[in-house]
Amino acid sequence: MTGSLLLQSLILGVLLGGLYALLAAGLTLYFGVMRVVMIAHAAFLVLAAYLAWFANSRLGIDPLLTLVVTVPLFFGIGVLMQRLLIKRLRPATLTMMSVLLTFAIALFIEGLVGFVWGGTQRRIQLSYSSASIEIFGARIAVVKLIAFGLAALSLLALYLLMKHTRFGQALRATIQHPEAAQLVGIKTEGVAGLGFGLGLATAALGGTALSLDATIYPSLHWHWIGPLMAIIVVGGLGSIPGAAIAALVLGVGQSLLQVPLGTTWAQTIFYVALFVTLMVRPQGFFGGRLAQRF
Amino acid sequence: MLTLSACADGGGGSGGGDGDGGSDDPIVIGISLPLTGDFSEPGKGVQRGYEAWAQIINDDGGLLGRQVELKILDDQSNADRVVADYEVLIAQDEVDLVFGPFSTRLVVPSARVAQEYGMLFVEPAGAAAEVFEQGFDNLFYAAPAIAQDHYNYLADEILAMPEGERPTTVAVASMDDPFAQGTAYGLRDKLEEGGLEIVVDEVYPPNTTDFSPIAAKIADSGADMVIGGTQYQDAVNLIVALQQLNYQPQLAAFSTAPTNPEFSEAIGSKTEGILSPTGYTPDATWPSNVDFVEKYTEIHGNPPGEDEANAYTTGQVVAAAVEAVGCAEQGDCQQQLIDWLRDNEVETVVGPLTWDETGKPQGAHLIQQYVDGAIEIVLPGETAEAELIFPKPAW
Numbered sequence: 001m002t003g004s005l006l007l008q009s010l011i012l013g014v015l016l017g018g019l020y021a022l023l024a025a026g027l028t029l030y031f032g033v034m035r036v037v038m039i040a041h042a043a044f045l046v047l048a049a050y051l052a053w054f055a056n057s058r059l060g061i062d063p064l065l066t067l068v069v070t071v072p073l074f075f076g077i078g079v080l081m082q083r084l085l086i087k088r089l090r091p092a093t094l095t096m097m098s099v100l101l102t103f104a105i106a107l108f109i110e111g112l113v114g115f116v117w118g119g120t121q122r123r124i125q126l127s128y129s130s131a132s133i134e135i136f137g138a139r140i141a142v143v144k145l146i147a148f149g150l151a152a153l154s155l156l157a158l159y160l161l162m163k164h165t166r167f168g169q170a171l172r173a174t175i176q177h178p179e180a181a182q183l184v185g186i187k188t189e190g191v192a193g194l195g196f197g198l199g200l201a202t203a204a205l206g207g208t209a210l211s212l213d214a215t216i217y218p219s220l221h222w223h224w225i226g227p228l229m230a231i232i233v234v235g236g237l238g239s240i241p242g243a244a245i246a247a248l249v250l251g252v253g254q255s256l257l258q259v260p261l262g263t264t265w266a267q268t269i270f271y272v273a274l275f276v277t278l279m280v281r282p283q284g285f286f287g288g289r290l291a292q293r294f
Numbered sequence: 295m296l297t298l299s300a301c302a303d304g305g306g307g308s309g310g311g312d313g314d315g316g317s318d319d320p321i322v323i324g325i326s327l328p329l330t331g332d333f334s335e336p337g338k339g340v341q342r343g344y345e346a347w348a349q350i351i352n353d354d355g356g357l358l359g360r361q362v363e364l365k366i367l368d369d370q371s372n373a374d375r376v377v378a379d380y381e382v383l384i385a386q387d388e389v390d391l392v393f394g395p396f397s398t399r400l401v402v403p404s405a406r407v408a409q410e411y412g413m414l415f416v417e418p419a420g421a422a423a424e425v426f427e428q429g430f431d432n433l434f435y436a437a438p439a440i441a442q443d444h445y446n447y448l449a450d451e452i453l454a455m456p457e458g459e460r461p462t463t464v465a466v467a468s469m470d471d472p473f474a475q476g477t478a479y480g481l482r483d484k485l486e487e488g489g490l491e492i493v494v495d496e497v498y499p500p501n502t503t504d505f506s507p508i509a510a511k512i513a514d515s516g517a518d519m520v521i522g523g524t525q526y527q528d529a530v531n532l533i534v535a536l537q538q539l540n541y542q543p544q545l546a547a548f549s550t551a552p553t554n555p556e557f558s559e560a561i562g563s564k565t566e567g568i569l570s571p572t573g574y575t576p577d578a579t580w581p582s583n584v585d586f587v588e589k590y591t592e593i594h595g596n597p598p599g600e601d602e603a604n605a606y607t608t609g610q611v612v613a614a615a616v617e618a619v620g621c622a623e624q625g626d627c628q629q630q631l632i633d634w635l636r637d638n639e640v641e642t643v644v645g646p647l648t649w650d651e652t653g654k655p656q657g658a659h660l661i662q663q664y665v666d667g668a669i670e671i672v673l674p675g676e677t678a679e680a681e682l683i684f685p686k687p688a689w
């Protein structure tokens with residue numbers, strides 16, 4: 001492997017890892033707040049990407065502008081989903097039943113997208129799709145940079161929201177100990193709904209970022225949900241910083257492994273990391289006690 | 295079954311015996327096609343091609359002075375049905391000739407039936423290598439080339455370049471798919487034999503969406519030439535990823551995708567110099583093709599596609615043998631037709647065709663290249679619409 005290829009792969013890995021980080025952050029949030037395994041997260045991601053594609057190719061709108069609509073829309077859908085569906089699951093079997101429920105939702109969205117836009121692969125064509133900037137001999141595609149920037153900004157906003165707002169404190173309290181949170185006067189039910197909406201809003205952001213430089217098709221979400229699930233387990237369930245760090249490490253790892261191993265085998269890094277984590281440190285490398293309780 | 299066929303023979307007395315007597319009975323051609331089921335779309339294309347062939351040849355006075363009549367059954371894309379269909383057509387209906395069905399899966403079992411009855415079997419679809427490994431001595435594939443040979447003209451052109459000018463390093467990336475790999479590896483192996491160095495050789499699963507790492511490898515190798523064993527979207531993604539890395543090869547060849555009308559728009563019109571093999575183009579200047587495209591367009595209102603052209607080619611191949619041998623009936627005649635095709639070249643809408651002893655066509659696909667924003671045939675020289683551009687301009 002030459003130095004320039006190493007640098008190029010490293011850069012591609014960081015850019016990919018940034019996107020993984022944003023997507024995994026939403027996924028770990030659902031679990032943290034509600035102990036919900038949200039299989040449909042990636043399906044919403046693909047839905048957001050389709051909306052961005054539709055706005056761009058059929059209405060001539062820049063895909064980033066669709067965020068103005070999709071972020072509030074997805075937030076609303078998230079709150080409603082929690083209130084109308086998730087909340088009705090019995091607490092004793094919540095985690096397991098949420099897999100079934102969100103699996104059904106994922107299938108529903110996949111079918112809906114296929115029905116409305118067909119099963120062919122789509123890709124947004126922008127005037128700057130193939131543009132790139134050069135850094136130390138490596139090339140960074142402008143669209144990938146925009147996607148990474150969007151992911152980084154969203155993660156930062158999420159971090160600030162969690163750390164420095166009353167809502168964020170309530171959310172974190174709910175994640176750490178729901179009963180104790182209730183004792184100090186936090187309406188955990190309402191907080192959970194908003195937390196769910198927040199998770200889905202990150203799917204809107206991630207999907208739009210994804211659509212800038214990727215081919216989309218209705219069943220694409222199955223391709224994403226596995227690695228994302230692996231990331232949040234490695235990072236520690238419920239830990240947003242853990243998910244972000246694990247995402248970056250695994251994203252870079254995947255990108256570097258692709259050079260010697262090829263595309264097919266490089267994908268397995270997520271599952272190897274998952275197995276190793278479960279064997280060595282089942283609670284995840286950055287998470288806390290959450291995973292141990294299950 | 296035996297009595298039934300004997301009955302039909304005695305009662306009808308149609309094809310067989312009267313043929314050589316120069317009667318006015320039509321020549322009946324038996325065909326089974328997937329008009330419903332999985333292959334119905336291409337199956338109907340083949341049907342249009344066969345019917346156009348029959349109509350055009352009948353308007354022209356028929357075959358051996360007799361009119362041609364097609365007897366087409368629907369095999370529902372089912373391999374058991376296709377066997378039964380050809381049994382019925384040959385033994386019971388006593389057709390004078392048979393044409394092949396669509397797709398490898400149906401060609402192999404039906405060719406076996408035709409072989410048992412000693413019938414000539416020319417088929418319009420079934421490019422996979424396995425078709426020619428079954429030991430058929432009656433089968434001929436009526437298309438220019440099997441997948442491995444699609445790029446032959448390009449390979450010859452590159453290897454004919456003077457040592458100092460021709461590309462020396464090649465990067466290959468192919469989808470894990472028999473057809474896509476067939477095309478790419480055919481070219482790769484010929485270039486490697488010719489002394490070029492293969493510096494990247496990647497295979498990716500069909501669901502791959504992120505081509506950046508593959509593109510990074512290719513760009514880093516600085517290969518003079520890139521070969522993509524691609525279908526459609528993977529080619530678009532790979533090319534955009536290569537452009538993002540500002541990789542500028544001297545030659546870039548991708549299968550299938552560049553012939554798609556949406557291709558140019560999908561990669562932002564940066565298509566200049568991209569090469570692609572094609573089995574058929576309505577623009578090809580083979581003498582019979584100009585005539586075929588004109589008459590087909592008159593009948594259907596649009597030019598023929600590859601399925602239609604391959605079906606028409608099947609008709610042309612059989613017709614050439616029938617006219618040369620002077621018979622069209624079951625029995626000894628069939629072996630004479632087979633022997634004639636073994637030794638002769640046939641002019642068709644996809645160019646002149648010859649076959650080896652397994653029925654594998656000995657030709658290659660035309661090579662197209664994007665020149666000034668339009669896809670033009672650049673190889674072989676005698677049918678070229680434009681000069682091959684080498685080295686390819688930056689994309």
